[in-house]
Amino acid sequence: xxxxxxxxxxxxxxxxxxxxxxxxxxxxxxxxxxxxxxxxxxxxxxxxxxxxxxxxxxxxxxxxxxxxxxxxxxxxxxxxxxxxxxxxxxxxxxxxxxxxxxxxxxxxxxxxxxxxxxxxxxxxxxxxxxxxxxxxxxxxxxxxxxxxxxxxxxxxxxxxxxxxxxxxxxxxxxxxxxxxxxxxxxxxxxxxxxxxxxxxxxxxxxxxx
Numbered sequence: 001x002x003x004x005x006x007x008x009x010x011x012x013x014x015x016x017x018x019x020x021x022x023x024x025x026x027x028x029x030x031x032x033x034x035x036x037x038x039x040x041x042x043x044x045x046x047x048x049x050x051x052x053x054x055x056x057x058x059x060x061x062x063x064x065x066x067x068x069x070x071x072x073x074x075x076x077x078x079x080x081x082x083x084x085x086x087x088x089x090x091x092x093x094x095x096x097x098x099x100x101x102x103x104x105x106x107x108x109x110x111x112x113x114x115x116x117x118x119x120x121x122x123x124x125x126x127x128x129x130x131x132x133x134x135x136x137x138x139x140x141x142x143x144x145x146x147x148x149x150x151x152x153x154x155x156x157x158x159x160x161x162x163x164x165x166x167x168x169x170x171x172x173x174x175x176x177x178x179x180x181x182x183x184x185x186x187x188x189x190x191x192x193x194x195x196x197x198x199x200x201x202x203x204x205x206x207x208x209x
């Protein structure tokens with residue numbers, strides 16, 4: 001069973017649909033027992049950092065998430081869900097993130113010809129092997145899969161303190177840490193559920209961790 005955390009942050013149904021397509025049993029929930037009893041946990045999300053943290057605390061899901069990570073349940077953060085795992089964001093000064101990983105969430109800098117938010121398909125590079133990207137990062141498939149395209153929707157990006165946890169990067173006027181892996185925590189800035197076969201392959205690998 002995969003628990004998809006519900007904290008009123010949107011994007012839940014598309015993740016559920018993708019997991020169902022892969023034959024995975026999943027539930028959208030904010031119930032602590034369901035989340036902590038799940039085989040895997042997903043934290044999706046779109047919206048503002050500060051509001052999201054407020055919602056997590058309102059439902060006491062910040063505590064549940066920390067306990068899930070401590071229990072070493074495989075955990076996947078998607079888009080805003082990635083950002084919340086870190087210390088804080090320039091989007092919401094003074095708001096503390098979950099501090100499960102070290103790093104800052106910064107605004108994509110304004111540049112001529114660069115549209116913000118960053119919406120659309122971008123290719124990935126793989127600075128080191130990650131369990132969710134093994135087929136792509138090792139080049140075991142066709143050449144174009146060495147730099148697969150995934151779908152982004154964001155105005156803020158991750159700069160991880162420890163680059164050893166970074167498993168995928170992208171370029172959009174700045175060097176984006178697009179995916180990380182640390183112990184049982186996985187997270188990506190892009191939307192695997194909207195990234196066609198590449199994203200489905202990534203979710204499939206997470207379901208098999």
